[in-house]
Amino acid sequence: MGQALHGSATTTEAIRRAIQARQESVRAAAKRYGVSPTTVQKWRGRETSVDARM
Numbered sequence: 001m002g003q004a005l006h007g008s009a010t011t012t013e014a015i016r017r018a019i020q021a022r023q024e025s026v027r028a029a030a031k032r033y034g035v036s037p038t039t040v041q042k043w044r045g046r047e048t049s050v051d052a053r054m
Contacts, residue, residue: 010035016049
């Protein structure tokens with residue numbers, strides 16, 4: 001069974017884990033995963049890769 005995403009979601013849990021684990025620059029990670037640098041910084045600042053419940 002796949003992961004359900006809301007309409008505005010741009011990342012999956014797997015992508016969020018990768019963003020948190022990789023040691024590349026914010027800009028490089030944003031380009032690699034097709035998200036904004038702000039999104040990369042947000043996920044790197046969190047302790048978990050699980051998205052908040054809506």
